[in-house]
Amino acid sequence: MxxxxxxxxxxxxxxxxxxxxxxxxxxxxxxxxxxxxxxxAKPERFHGRHVLNRYEDGMEKCIGCELCAGVCPAKCIYVRGADNDPAAPASPGERFGYVYEINYLRCIHCDLCVEACPTQAITESKLFEFSFTNRSDAIYTKDELLVGDNGKPQQLPWEDWRPGDDELTSGWMRATSPAGDHRYEGVVHWAGELGYGVRDPEPAQEESSDG
Ligand code: SF4
Ligand code: SF4
Structure with missing residues (x-):
């Protein structure tokens, strides 16, 4: 009752x-x-949607080495590298990222791919406001991840970009010598905003050149 x-x-x-x-x-x-x-405003180290960066001359930074895919704990990156055409190379390296995909149904935004990348080709923006109505939109292709000719992320129809959002990328941590200089072996520090194109030298590099 x-x-x-x-x-x-x-x-x-x-x-x-x-x-x-x-x-x-x-x-x-x-x-x-x-x-x-x-x-x-997002915190400096906020991890959002990735971008594949270019150099200022438009060349792609990705060399198709697959290190990001190997380190990804969620197994959500698919990369296939290919040899560059010497007459019309896509990247300054011997190889380039022929296929590059990230599955955002699996990504946990840990940034390990960013940490592993030897050329800083992949970084994260601060955008997290994106949602999908089908699974294929959740798998970002290389064409969608590559920054545009202005060096900024492409703004896809299902993403909520506001003015200035495309200026920001997440800060990230280098776990090894930041300057490639043995005096900084074991130095761990946070790098600032990466931006696009050729980035500013890190603090240790400045100290190295001064000293
Ligand atoms: S942020 Fe982490 S989970 Fe997402 S693609 Fe990179 S390594 Fe994989
Ligand atoms: S994004 Fe970086 S780690 Fe991944 S395949 Fe390209 S160069 Fe290698």
Whole structure:
């Protein structure tokens, strides 16, 4: 026999219908103070959607070495390298990334692929607002991951980019000598924003050239 306590639950629910909402619309809308009605600045080390970078002359940084795919704990990167055509190379290396895919249904944004890449070809933007209505959209191809001619991420129809978002990439950690200099062996530090094209030297490189 019900003791009527479930009715008390309905009463509580009914009363709540007339109280102010404690949440707000994520985009637009009239939100309460502190509610997420607009994007907040992301932390420097925030990991978002990847990009495949180019050098300033347009050459692709990826050399198709597959180290990122090998280190990925989620097994969500698929790379196939191929030899560059000497007459029209895609990258400065002997080989380039012929096929490059990331499956975002599996990626955990650990950044190990970024750490493993010897040419800083793959980095992460801070974009996390992207959702899909089918599985094939969740698998980003090389054409989608490559930065555009302006060196910025492509903005795909299912991604929510706001002004300035495309200027930012995540900071990341080098676990080994940052300058390739033996004096910095074992030095672990966070590198700043990578940006696109040729990036600024890291602190140890500056110290190395000064000293
Ligand atoms: S961030 Fe981590 S899980 Fe995602 S592709 Fe890179 S290594 Fe794999
Ligand atoms: S993104 Fe970097 S680690 Fe991955 S295949 Fe290209 S060069 Fe190698």
């Amino acid at each position: 019900a003791d009527g306590s479930y009715l008390k639950g309905f009463v509580v629910t009914f009363k709540k219908l007339f109280e102010d909402r404690v949440t707000g619309d994520y985009r637009g809308g009239k939100a309460k103070e502190g509610a997420p009605d607009e994007k907040r």
